[in-house]
Amino acid sequence: MTRLSGSLRVLILRYANAALVTLANDVLAIDEDDERGRLPQNGMVFDLASYLPADIGEGGSQRVRLLVHTAGKLVGFRTDAALQVHDACWLYRLPRFIRDTGCADWVRGIALLGDAEASPTAPAPDDAVPAIWIDLRRLGSAFEPNSMEEVA
Amino acid sequence: MEGSGEASRFFVLELAGRRYALSPAHVEEVTPPVKPLPIPTVPRHFAGVIHLRGRILPVVDGRVVLGLEAGDARSEDARLVVLCVSGQRWAVVADRVLGLRDVEAHAVSAVGEPPVAGRFELPEGAVSLLDAAALTQSVREVRS
Numbered sequence: 555m556t557r558l559s560g561s562l563r564v565l566i567l568r569y570a571n572a573a574l575v576t577l578a579n580d581v582l583a584i585d586e587d588d589e590r591g592r593l594p595q596n597g598m599v600f601d602l603a604s605y606l607p608a609d610i611g612e613g614g615s616q617r618v619r620l621l622v623h624t625a626g627k628l629v630g631f632r633t634d635a636a637l638q639v640h641d642a643c644w645l646y647r648l649p650r651f652i653r654d655t656g657c658a659d660w661v662r663g664i665a666l667l668g669d670a671e672a673s674p675t676a677p678a679p680d681d682a683v684p685a686i687w688i689d690l691r692r693l694g695s696a697f698e699p700n701s702m703e704e705v706a
Numbered sequence: 707m708e709g710s711g712e713a714s715r716f717f718v719l720e721l722a723g724r725r726y727a728l729s730p731a732h733v734e735e736v737t738p739p740v741k742p743l744p745i746p747t748v749p750r751h752f753a754g755v756i757h758l759r760g761r762i763l764p765v766v767d768g769r770v771v772l773g774l775e776a777g778d779a780r781s782e783d784a785r786l787v788v789l790c791v792s793g794q795r796w797a798v799v800a801d802r803v804l805g806l807r808d809v810e811a812h813a814v815s816a817v818g819e820p821p822v823a824g825r826f827e828l829p830e831g832a833v834s835l836l837d838a839a840a841l842t843q844s845v846r847e848v849r850s
Contacts, residue, residue, distance in 0.1 A: 572743055607744035648745065649755070649764050651796055654846060658747035664755055664762050677760060684743045684757045 564643050564665060565620075566685065567602075567635035572610035573685035575665040578639055580622055580691050587617040587632050599630040605693065606686075624694035631690055643667055644678040645687055660692035713808045718833060719787060719800035722774035725833040727826070728789070730806060732838040735788040739799050751848050756786070756797065763788060768798040771844050772821075791842040804830065820844070 564575040585591045593599065599619060603611030612634065619630035644666040648657060666682035716727035735758075742754030742765040751770035755762050765786070769776055783802040788795060807828060814826045814835060821840035826833050 606746050610744065646762050649762055649796075651764050651794055651845070652745065652748055652752055652755070655749050655752070656747075657745070661746050661748075664743075664757075666757055666762075678757075680759050682757060684755060684762065686743065686745060688746070 562643065562645060564640050564645075564687075566638045566640050566667065567613070567633060568638065569610045569613040569635050573667065573683070574606075574610075574635070575640070575643065575667070575685045575687050576620075576690050580689070581620050582623055582628070583621040584637065585619040585621050585630065587619050587630075591619055591630070593619065593621065593628060593630050598627070599632050600694065602631045602633045602635075620690060622690045622694055624691040627694075629694040631694075640667065644682065658693075658696065660689045660696055662687045662689050662692075712811045714811055714814070715806055715808050716833075716835065717787075718804040718807050718828065719785075720802040720804060721768050721772065721798075721800055722777060723801075724772075724774065725804065725828065725831060726772075727807070727809075727833045727835045728838055728841075732789050732791050733787060734790045734795065736803055737786045737788070739784045739786045749849065751845065753799070758788070758797075761795065764796045766796055766798050766845050768800070771841070771848050789838065789842075791838045794842055796842070796845065804828075 563578040565578045565581055567574040583592065585593065613636055615634050615636045617632060617634045618637070619632050621628060621630050645663060647663040648661065665685045665687045666678040667685055668679055668682045715730055717730045717733045718725055718727045740756045742756050744754040745752065751767050753765040753767045755764055781801060785800050785803045786797050787800050787803065788797045809826050814824045816824045818825060818834060821836050821844050822834045823837040823840070824835040826835065
């Protein structure tokens with residue numbers, strides 16, 4: 555198990571049964587999920603829940619789009635997760651045992667989430683909660699444009 | 707093993723109504739089960755990962771790996787069994803842990819196909835002896 559960094563700022567997507575994190579720097583904006591959204595007419599939107607395990611991905615909060623720039627395009631990820639920027643986080647690659655069996659490259663690893671006051675340079679506390687660390691830019695580039703839902 | 711007259715100690719657990727034994731040398735810890743965090747895009751025999759005192763451990767659905775009937779180990783008796791095989795740590799949720807049992811070596815018959823390395827009888831019923839290395843290899847190779 556490889557610990558990658560303890561000091562990166564992440565955006566937490568909290569769902570009812572689990573949490574995801576993505577690097578905050580990868581997200582250009584958090585946008586409205588309606589006609590007020592800034593995604594251009596030729597932009598594309600992913601429904602993030604459709605790429606997640608069945609029992610997570612629904613959060614019950616207001617639907618938003620997370621905008622990222624990938625492969626020369628601006629794409630949005632629709633989600634209803636509760637969002638939170640967080641610094642106290644420990645990032646790990648997935649255990650090799652799992653990686654060796656085949657896993658999409660946009661699933662980067664696991665984040666352990668500590669209290670907001672926790673020092674990211676200290677060892678992760680025993681009660682730190684694991685979250686799935688995903689790379690939205692890689693996910694956005696993993697699919698052909700015709701597999702995405704185009705915004706009217 | 708047959709006819710040696712020596713006793714071997716095995717760690718015995720129950721999964722889907724069947725009993726399995728492992729060498730205790732590969733059993734690192736037994737804890738109350740923790741709901742694993744499911745990981746997108748991994749084969750379904752990986753139930754997810756857990757955080758156990760600073761370690762991220764994969765949790766394997768032993769039913770899928772051993773070709774047993776699907777189900778959830780959600781009884782009060784369920785336990786998370788952490789294995790360490792050749793430095794590779796992973797966990798499996800057992801329906802029940804019977805604990806350590808001493809078995810005469812001659813009572814173990816060398817039958818079965820990997821990861822099953824033999825069988826023996828306990829008062830609770832027949833037990834399949836698992837080769838931990840072969841079991842770990844099965845986890846790597848199973849397609850689910």
